[in-house]
Amino acid sequence: MALPREILDIQTIYMEPAVETYDRGRQVLAYYPNARRIMVPSHHEIPTLYGNEGNAEDWLRIKQHTLVLGVKKSMSMRPNERSSNFIAPSTSNGCAMACAYCYVPRRKGYANPITVFVNIEQICAALGRHARRQGLKPAADQVDPNLWVYDLGENGDLSVDALVSDNVRDLVATFRDLSNAKGSFATKYVNRDLLGYDPQGKTRIRFSLMPEQVAQVVDVRTSPVSERIAAINDFVEAGYEVHINFSPVIVYDGWERDYIELFEKLDATLSATAKEQLKAEVIFLTHNAALHEVNLRWHPRAEDWLWRPELQQKKLSQNGMWNLRYKVHEKRRYVESFLGTLRRALPCCEVRYAF
Numbered sequence: 001m002a003l004p005r006e007i008l009d010i011q012t013i014y015m016e017p018a019v020e021t022y023d024r025g026r027q028v029l030a031y032y033p034n035a036r037r038i039m040v041p042s043h044h045e046i047p048t049l050y051g052n053e054g055n056a057e058d059w060l061r062i063k064q065h066t067l068v069l070g071v072k073k074s075m076s077m078r079p080n081e082r083s084s085n086f087i088a089p090s091t092s093n094g095c096a097m098a099c100a101y102c103y104v105p106r107r108k109g110y111a112n113p114i115t116v117f118v119n120i121e122q123i124c125a126a127l128g129r130h131a132r133r134q135g136l137k138p139a140a141d142q143v144d145p146n147l148w149v150y151d152l153g154e155n156g157d158l159s160v161d162a163l164v165s166d167n168v169r170d171l172v173a174t175f176r177d178l179s180n181a182k183g184s185f186a187t188k189y190v191n192r193d194l195l196g197y198d199p200q201g202k203t204r205i206r207f208s209l210m211p212e213q214v215a216q217v218v219d220v221r222t223s224p225v226s227e228r229i230a231a232i233n234d235f236v237e238a239g240y241e242v243h244i245n246f247s248p249v250i251v252y253d254g255w256e257r258d259y260i261e262l263f264e265k266l267d268a269t270l271s272a273t274a275k276e277q278l279k280a281e282v283i284f285l286t287h288n289a290a291l292h293e294v295n296l297r298w299h300p301r302a303e304d305w306l307w308r309p310e311l312q313q314k315k316l317s318q319n320g321m322w323n324l325r326y327k328v329h330e331k332r333r334y335v336e337s338f339l340g341t342l343r344r345a346l347p348c349c350e351v352r353y354a355f
């Protein structure tokens with residue numbers, strides 16, 4: 001199936017009426033002067049966009065050509081214990097990429113283009129207030145030895161969002177000025193504009209990596225894995241902390257051999273400075289029965305890698321969906337094997353958590 005090559009070519013903007021009252025809203029609209037503007041009462045109620053899982057050709061095009069602008073209402077910070085200490089109010093949701101395993105469209109429907117929130121000043125101010133209230137971090141944890149860490153990109157990919165607006169630049173600047181906190185986001189896209197943001201060690205980028213032959217099928221519209229690896233030294237040099245997000249780890253015949261190759265490539269590519277600060281998180285695949293059905297209609301080759309019922313067990317999730325995970329006792333063995341191989345092939349890489 002032919003996929004759109006340009007990551008973004010915005011032709012239509014759905015927007016809430018208040019958007020034009022914000023500087024960021026006016027800035028984004030000025031950036032796309034020829035885009036058709038459609039007023040909507042709310043950024044999350046656009047029936048023609050969301051929930052249309054029927055025609056994948058359409059929703060990939062929607063991801064490329066459509067942008068939604070809205071105002072973020074809730075400024076709540078949710079506690080977290082894995083990739084961060086807190087999940088920040090999102091500055092966007094949706095994504096221009098289309099990874100076949102992505103959980104974001106499970107929540108929001110499948111044509112799920114980028115929604116940018118234009119009240120960035122309020123979001124950054126809320127982050128500042130919350131971080132200052134925390135005071136100094138009392139003890140080191142696996143998230144970070146010294147600083148409170150805020151996850152910034154839970155529902156999308158900030159490297160692509162940064163093609164649309166300065167929201168990510170503003171977030172990086174906010175954390176640069178907070179003495180006790182750090183921002184963090186995972187990404188599958190290399191946006192070299194971010195190299196000029198001057199994070200001064202206060203933003204952590206987690207490049208998501210997996211063996212190239214699998215990524216070429218399941219990581220739809222992302223930067224190639226080799227490009228992500230090649231970017232790590234430059235991002236460290238530019239002042240980012242760079243970790244690796246080995247996620248999702250997909251099990252197939254020969255997966256361990258492919259991961260050895262990936263670790264060896266990292267070992268050969270990363271500079272001494274990058275290795276010194278390197279850490280990783282490891283997350284094995286969770287798939288989803290409904291997503292499997294959708295994928296069969298547009299991208300069945302991805303399901304050859306993702307759907308392995310003989311290796312997986314079903315689990316009813318809190319939102320009533322059937323998720324599939326690798327069978328518990330087998331998964332324990334996979335995790336041990338992964339960690340043992342990583343220790344041998346890339347000994348500099350501490351693992352923050354693995355499951």
Ligand code: SF4
Nearest residue numbers: 095097098099102156
């Ligand atoms: S880059 Fe992240 S948010 Fe975007 S489709 Fe892939 S997994 Fe989902």
